[in-house]
Amino acid sequence: MRIKKIMIFSLIILALTLSACVPAGTPDTTMPMGDDPMMTATPGSMMADNPEAAHMMEPISASNVQPATETTGGLPLAYREEDGIKVFELTTKAVQWPILDGVTVTAYTYNGTVPGPMIRVTEGDQVKIIVKNELDVPTTVHWHGVEIPNAMDGVPGVTQDPIQPGESFTYDFIAKPAGTFMYHSHFEGDVQVSAGLYAPFIIDPKESEANPPVVDKVLMLSELRMIDGETFAAMPMGGMEPNYFTINGKSFPATEMITVKKGDLVRLRLIAIGQFIHPMHLHGMPFKIVATDGHPVPEAVQLTKDTISVAPGERYDIEFVATETGQWMLHCHILHHTTNDNVEPGGLMLMINVVE
Numbered sequence: 221m222r223i224k225k226i227m228i229f230s231l232i233i234l235a236l237t238l239s240a241c242v243p244a245g246t247p248d249t250t251m252p253m254g255d256d257p258m259m260t261a262t263p264g265s266m267m268a269d270n271p272e273a274a275h276m277m278e279p280i281s282a283s284n285v286q287p288a289t290e291t292t293g294g295l296p297l298a299y300r301e302e303d304g305i306k307v308f309e310l311t312t313k314a315v316q317w318p319i320l321d322g323v324t325v326t327a328y329t330y331n332g333t334v335p336g337p338m339i340r341v342t343e344g345d346q347v348k349i350i351v352k353n354e355l356d357v358p359t360t361v362h363w364h365g366v367e368i369p370n371a372m373d374g375v376p377g378v379t380q381d382p383i384q385p386g387e388s389f390t391y392d393f394i395a396k397p398a399g400t401f402m403y404h405s406h407f408e409g410d411v412q413v414s415a416g417l418y419a420p421f422i423i424d425p426k427e428s429e430a431n432p433p434v435v436d437k438v439l440m441l442s443e444l445r446m447i448d449g450e451t452f453a454a455m456p457m458g459g460m461e462p463n464y465f466t467i468n469g470k471s472f473p474a475t476e477m478i479t480v481k482k483g484d485l486v487r488l489r490l491i492a493i494g495q496f497i498h499p500m501h502l503h504g505m506p507f508k509i510v511a512t513d514g515h516p517v518p519e520a521v522q523l524t525k526d527t528i529s530v531a532p533g534e535r536y537d538i539e540f541v542a543t544e545t546g547q548w549m550l551h552c553h554i555l556h557h558t559t560n561d562n563v564e565p566g567g568l569m570l571m572i573n574v575v576e
C-alpha cells in the first residue's frame with residue numbers, strides 16, 4: 221500500500237517537472253495558477269504590466285451612450301422582403317440599459333436592447349442582414365451555429381475586415397438548419413459580448429411541427445460586473461467575478477414572469493452567452509431535452525431532467541407539460557448566481573406561473 225502511494229507521488233512530481241519544461245516559443249498552457257500573472261496581479265498592476273489585458277479591465281464606455289428607449293430585449297425583428305429575400309437591419313449602439321429597478325448598466329446593443337432583437341425565419345429562407353456600426357469601436361457579427369458560407373462567418377481578420385465605426389456590412393446567407401441559434405459580436409468578444417452584443421436567431425422548420433408547444437420562449441443567460449456605477453465585462457479571472465446575472469438582459473425580480481395554462485406544453489430555449497456555466501433547475505415539473513445546440517434529439521433518447529447545465533455557447537431546448545398550478549421557479553443552481561451584488565434573491569431566476 222505504502223509503495224503504491226510513493227509511486228503515485230513520484231508520478232505527480234514527474235508530471236509537474238515535465239509540465240515546467242515547456243520549450244521557448246510554445247504557448248504555456250500548463251503554468252500553475254500561482255505563477256500566472258493573470259491570476260495573482262491586482263487589476264491595477266495587471267493593466268500596467270499587460271497591455272493586452274488592459275481593455276478587459278476598463279469599464280464599458282462609449283462617447284455616445286444614449287438612454288434606452290425600449291425596456292424589453294429579444295423581441296422579433298421586423299423585416300422587409302426584396303425579391304424574395306428577407307432583409308433585416310441592425311444598428312450597434314451604446315445605451316444605458318436597466319437590468320433591475322435602480323440598476324442600469326452601460327451596454328453595447330443591437331438596436332438598443334439587451335439581448336438584441338430576435339431574428340426569426342424559416343429554414344431555407346434567404347436572409348440579408350445589414351449591420352451599421354454606431355459604436356466607437358469596430359465590430360463584426362457571428363451567426364453562432366448557423367450553417368453559412370465561410371465569408372459570412374464574421375471572424376475579423378479571417379473572413380472579413382472589422383466593421384469600423386460609422387460603416388456598414390451586409391451579411392447574406394440561406395438560413396439553415398432549423399433550430400435555436402444566436403448571433404453575437406466576434407470582435408473583442410470577451411468585452412463586446414459581455415457588454416450586450418448578443419441576440420437569438422431562431423430558424424423554424426419548413427414542415428410544421430407535429431406537436432408544437434403552446435408557449436415557446438428564448439432565455440439568454442449572461443453576467444456583468446458593476447462597481448461604483450461602472451460596468452465591466454465579467455470574466456473568470458482575478459478580480460473580475462460577476463456580481464449581476466441576467467436572463468434576457470434582466471436580473472430577478474425584473475425578469476419576465478412566464479404565464480402558462482395548466483396542461484400547456486411549454487418550450488424554453490436556454491442559451492448561455494456569458495462566460496460562466498449555469499445549471500438551470502426547474503421546480504416541480506421535470507422536463508425533456510428536445511434539442512441540443514439547435515439539433516433535435518430523437519424522442520427515444522430524450523433525457524428527462526430537472527436541472528440542465530448550460531455552458532457558454534450552448535443551447536438546450538427543453539419541454540415540459542405544466543401539470544400543476546402555482547408559481548414555479550426556474551433558477552441557476554450555482555446559488556451565488558441568484559443574487560444581485562451578493563444580495564439574495566436575484567440574478568438568474570424567473571417564475572413560471574401556471575394558471576387554470
Ligand SMILES: [Cu+2]
Nearest residue numbers: 498552554557
Ligand atoms: Cu449560474
